[in-house]
Amino acid sequence: MAAITMRLPVARKAVGPSASSRGGEKHLVAPGDTITTDTGYMRGHGTYVDEEKLIASVAGAVERVNKLVCVKALKTRYNGEVGDIVVGRITEVQQKRWKVETNSRLDSVLLLSSMNLPGGELRRRSAEDELAMRDYLQEGDLISAEVQSVFSDGAVSLHTRSLKYGKLGQGVLVQVSPSLVKRQKTHFHDLPCGASVILGNNGFIWIYPTPEQKDEEAGGFTTNLEPVPLSEREVISRLRNCIVALVTQKLMLFDTSILYCYEASLPHQIKDILKLELLLLIPFKQDLTCLFTVSSVQSSSVSRLPGIVHRGALNIASLQHPTERSAHEAGSDFIHICMDRNSAKRAAHSCFMGQQPGKVLGDQRRPSLPALHFIKGAGKKESSRHGGPHCNVFVEHEGPKKSCAVFSKDTERDPM
Amino acid sequence: MASVVLSEPEKLYIVHGVQEDLRVDGRGCEDYRCAEVETDVVSNTSGSARVKLGHTDILVGVKAEMGTPKLEKPDEGYLEFFVDCSANATPEFEGRGGEELGTEIANTLYRVFSSESSVDLKSLCINPREHCWVLYVDVLLLECGGNLFDAISIAVKAALFNTRIPKVRVLEDEEGSKEIELSDDPYDCIRLNVDDVPCIVTLSKIGYRHVVDATLQEEACSLASLLISVTSKGALTSMKKVGKGSLDPESIFEMMETGKRVGKSLHIALQKILDEEESLGTSRQKVGFLG
Amino acid sequence: MAAPELLSDEGYRADGRRPAELRKVRARMGVFAQADGSAYIEQGNTKALAVVYGPHEMRGSRSKALPDRALVNCQYSMATFSTGERRRRPHGDRQAGELALHLKQTFEAAILTHLYPRSQIDIYVQILQADGGNYCACVNAATLAVMDAGIPMRDYVCACSAGLAEDTPLADRSPEEAAGGPRLVLALLPASGQIALLQLSARLHQERLEAALEAAGQACRALHAVLDRVVRDRLREVTALLGD
Numbered sequence: 042m043a044a045i046t047m048r049l050p051v052a053r054k055a056v057g058p059s060a061s062s063r064g065g066e067k068h069l070v071a072p073g074d075t076i077t078t079d080t081g082y083m084r085g086h087g088t089y090v091d092e093e094k095l096i097a098s099v100a101g102a103v104e105r106v107n108k109l110v111c112v113k114a115l116k117t118r119y120n121g122e123v124g125d126i127v128v129g130r131i132t133e134v135q136q137k138r139w140k141v142e143t144n145s146r147l148d149s150v151l152l153l154s155s156m157n158l159p160g161g162e163l164r165r166r167s168a169e170d171e172l173a174m175r176d177y178l179q180e181g182d183l184i185s186a187e188v189q190s191v192f193s194d195g196a197v198s199l200h201t202r203s204l205k206y207g208k209l210g211q212g213v214l215v216q217v218s219p220s221l222v223k224r225q226k227t228h229f230h231d232l233p234c235g236a237s238v239i240l241g242n243n244g245f246i247w248i249y250p251t252p253e254q255k256d257e258e259a260g261g262f263t264t265n266l267e268p269v270p271l272s273e274r275e276v277i278s279r280l281r282n283c284i285v286a287l288v289t290q291k292l293m294l295f296d297t298s299i300l301y302c303y304e305a306s307l308p309h310q311i312k313d314i315l316k317l318e319l320l321l322l323i324p325f326k327q328d329l330t331c332l333f334t335v336s337s338v339q340s341s342s343v344s345r346l347p348g349i350v351h352r353g354a355l356n357i358a359s360l361q362h363p364t365e366r367s368a369h370e371a372g373s374d375f376i377h378i379c380m381d382r383n384s385a386k387r388a389a390h391s392c393f394m395g396q397q398p399g400k401v402l403g404d405q406r407r408p409s410l411p412a413l414h415f416i417k418g419a420g421k422k423e424s425s426r427h428g429g430p431h432c433n434v435f436v437e438h439e440g441p442k443k444s445c446a447v448f449s450k451d452t453e454r455d456p457m
Numbered sequence: 458m459a460s461v462v463l464s465e466p467e468k469l470y471i472v473h474g475v476q477e478d479l480r481v482d483g484r485g486c487e488d489y490r491c492a493e494v495e496t497d498v499v500s501n502t503s504g505s506a507r508v509k510l511g512h513t514d515i516l517v518g519v520k521a522e523m524g525t526p527k528l529e530k531p532d533e534g535y536l537e538f539f540v541d542c543s544a545n546a547t548p549e550f551e552g553r554g555g556e557e558l559g560t561e562i563a564n565t566l567y568r569v570f571s572s573e574s575s576v577d578l579k580s581l582c583i584n585p586r587e588h589c590w591v592l593y594v595d596v597l598l599l600e601c602g603g604n605l606f607d608a609i610s611i612a613v614k615a616a617l618f619n620t621r622i623p624k625v626r627v628l629e630d631e632e633g634s635k636e637i638e639l640s641d642d643p644y645d646c647i648r649l650n651v652d653d654v655p656c657i658v659t660l661s662k663i664g665y666r667h668v669v670d671a672t673l674q675e676e677a678c679s680l681a682s683l684l685i686s687v688t689s690k691g692a693l694t695s696m697k698k699v700g701k702g703s704l705d706p707e708s709i710f711e712m713m714e715t716g717k718r719v720g721k722s723l724h725i726a727l728q729k730i731l732d733e734e735e736s737l738g739t740s741r742q743k744v745g746f747l748g
Numbered sequence: 749m750a751a752p753e754l755l756s757d758e759g760y761r762a763d764g765r766r767p768a769e770l771r772k773v774r775a776r777m778g779v780f781a782q783a784d785g786s787a788y789i790e791q792g793n794t795k796a797l798a799v800v801y802g803p804h805e806m807r808g809s810r811s812k813a814l815p816d817r818a819l820v821n822c823q824y825s826m827a828t829f830s831t832g833e834r835r836r837r838p839h840g841d842r843q844a845g846e847l848a849l850h851l852k853q854t855f856e857a858a859i860l861t862h863l864y865p866r867s868q869i870d871i872y873v874q875i876l877q878a879d880g881g882n883y884c885a886c887v888n889a890a891t892l893a894v895m896d897a898g899i900p901m902r903d904y905v906c907a908c909s910a911g912l913a914e915d916t917p918l919a920d921r922s923p924e925e926a927a928g929g930p931r932l933v934l935a936l937l938p939a940s941g942q943i944a945l946l947q948l949s950a951r952l953h954q955e956r957l958e959a960a961l962e963a964a965g966q967a968c969r970a971l972h973a974v975l976d977r978v979v980r981d982r983l984r985e986v987t988a989l990l991g992d
Contacts, residue, residue: 146802147866194866211467312485595827597829
């Protein structure tokens with residue numbers, strides 16, 4: 042039975058002035074703005090010097106690290122850095138190297154000598170190897186590799202010298218902006234839902250079925266061409282839609298955020314995830330303490346809490362300042378959450394942070410909520426304000442500075 | 458056509474998925490992506506529409522101009538199609554790169570609308586053998602995300618629905634020469650009846666099954682496709698096979714059946730949205746590209 | 749005589765604007781998801797779309813790659829339904845070619861091309877509705893699109909047209925005012941005041957040039973303020989979402 046949905050376009054809601062309070066502490070600049078006239082600073086990316094003034098050259102937020110000032114643009118092509126994991130597609134087979142497209146400003150290069158041989162052999166590449174290049178990697182093939190070095194003009198040289206890199210087999214590729222992929226210790230994740238994902242730093246995300254034999258890493262020389270079972274396909278499709286949904290809402294991508302999005306989307310059909318009516322907020326897992334502690338363990342400082350944590354936090358209490366305080370410093374801040382009893386039975390899965398009247402902070406009134414939300418019942422536009430089958434989170438907060446840890450302290454008592 | 462390059466295992470994954478009726482984005486073989494339709498986007502035209510189907514973005518403008526009827530059909534007006542594949546969609550379309558695809562699509566549109574009953578051409582006649590309305594339907598391809606023909610035909614139908622042709626009066630003076638007088642009232646216009654305007658349904662054969670509304674990746678896996686134009690009543694007005702592969706007759710019949718079924722639902726959905734938009738009237742907030 | 753029609757006794761123009769007033773500007777960045785950068789602008793009834801691809805590897809002939817900087821490649825195209833009278837070809841005619849060259853020249857002055865050797869930056873501009881000030885709308889849209897793509901620029905590039913009614917300079921000429929009289933098109937980098945493109949047609953007395961330039965410059969700066977607001981709203985929206 043064919044399912045065809047059409048809708049009228051929705052006007053984008055303007056970002057309210059309340060959002061400026063959050064953006065205010067970030068120094069936002071546009072090209073031509075003078076950042077500073079102090080000559081003591083070194084200029085980094087996104088700036089240039091003109092008559093002793095440091096001027097921004099891209100539109101973005103200023104980042105200052107000691108004496109280095111740089112401007113991080115919102116969306117750029119991938120800029121290679123040594124040690125990054127990338128997923129790329131072969132565009133050309135040249136004499137002793139392959140040209141790889143990695144969404145950067147120049148095509149990357151994979152030298153024949155940087156490619157691992159079958160079985161992990163170590164020997165000098167011969168003329169036969171040169172002739173056999175196309176047997177291994179052809180135009181259109183996908184590879185996972187690591188950045189070995191960066192040439193002077195910015196082109197990146199890749200290597201697949203470890204058995205975990207190499208040609209990729211069956212799976213799905215999603216292309217996103219590189220700025221949305223969070224830098225982590227490892228980019229190869231085996232998600233508990235049943236699929237694996239490679240988060241390339243260049244914005245290419247590869248979702249594939251988890252291979253059964255984990256010990257035998259062939260380095261990509263053998264590709265499994267058997268059909269993937271339906272259950273794994275569903276997981277992969279769902280993950281793909283979740284990633285696209287996260288990207289549309291401009292949330293950072295890392296394994297936890299993808300996982301939470303996945304779990305939040307479980308009650309819905311896979312193809313409904315991308316419908317605009319559903320893309321409003323993501324219900325956070327009830328166990329928010331877990332969310333916060335996991336994320337605070339992952340990150341080195343509270344100020345670098347992963348996107349989704351910020352999302353919930355920001356939504357609830359407009360936590361905007363990446364504070365330097367440690368996660369355990371409570372202070373006199375107090376955040377208290379009360380849940381609507383009506384939705385207790387649904388609450389196990391779907392608590393959503395909405396805009397609620399009451400003492401909620403600043404950009405809670407901001408209509409374009411940053412997180413995604415799946416409203417129960419696709420197509421039924423039930424307004425949460427009328428006590429629909431959702432649990433509403435009322436947030437009261439006192440004190441100007443809030444830290445995420447405080448929030449977690451309060452969820453220790455069972456909100457349901 | 459703007460296409461993506463895929464690796465062999467990726468193609469295999471897609472093909473196997475289609476066999477099991479689960480495509481990469483979770484859709485079934487007969488599901489369309491969510492489409493966004495808006496009319497009256499450009500004001501210099503007699504009618505316009507914009508359709509977004511996934512990543513495919515099409516803008517159609519219809520201009521009604523007065524011209525001379527064709528010799529073989531002296532009491533009818535006619536439609537002229539022009540398709541511009543702009544470089545916005547992909548850098549490959551820069552300069553003359555998009556001309557080939559543009560002419561192919563325009564020719565398909567001519568064929569689809571060649572049936573007598575699609576548009577009431579007699580209503581476009583002003584003076585037999587002398588004056589008639591010529592509707593120039595200009596299609597602008599802004600973004601290419603697969604399934605161009607379907608999106609274009611939906612946009613053309615929506616634009617024709619939105620077209621308002623000013624009413625004219627033919628004044629005859631003493632010597633017998635005729636003068637055309639355009640009505641002063643901008644709201645005094647004739648609308649076209651688009652009930653019989655067909656929509657194109659593209660069925661791409663992937664493996665042993667066929668899918669509708671293929672994305673760019675799926676199009677790269679499909680060797681042959683069937684383009685069917687279906688009216689809202691389920692009647693076929695034209696059919697064309699594209700692609701470098703071949704189809705066997707059984708699959709063609711199967712695809713035709715699917716096409717008719719899907720085409721009818723497409724028309725229902727489109728008419729519903731057009732009526733909804735119409736009912737909003739002047740209170741409708743025009744979004745255009747600012748949304 | 750053009751002058752009495754252009755400016756009424758009370759000092760209002762044909763469409764009710766004051767001499768130095770610009771038409772209403774509405775703009776949006778990030779219109780298309782697949783391109784690197786895109787923007788849409790409405791100036792009065794003129795609607796323009798700009799899309800930027802790049803910087804990326806040179807396509808076509810590698811020999812044209814410049815070893816020390818990026819190649820800026822522009823195309824200007826008008827939709828066939830954009831003008832009152834239907835156009836035959838969207839691009840490929842001489843006017844489109846000339847305007848594309850002007851765009852290229854303007855943006856080579858503004859983009860820091862030395863940061864991207866051997867790369868190519870494509871800027872494609874499409875006019876959806878032409879109602880005077882086409883080139884200026886294109887330049888403004890392209891500025892926003894280049895910023896959306898994250899390509900470093902020296903400054904905004906704001907373009908505006910100006911005309912003269914007797915001694916009063918008029919900013920942002922609408923098509924009714926465009927016929928007759930001197931026409932001045934100016935593309936300015938507001939922060940530094942550098943001129944990226946200057947075009948003057950029809951006769952203009954030397955003494956009046958400065959006044960006209962000044963009016964156009966003022967108009968560009970006013971436009972810069974509007975575009976800046978659009979960019980900052982977008983920045984706020986996206987950084988707020990990113991949270992980080």
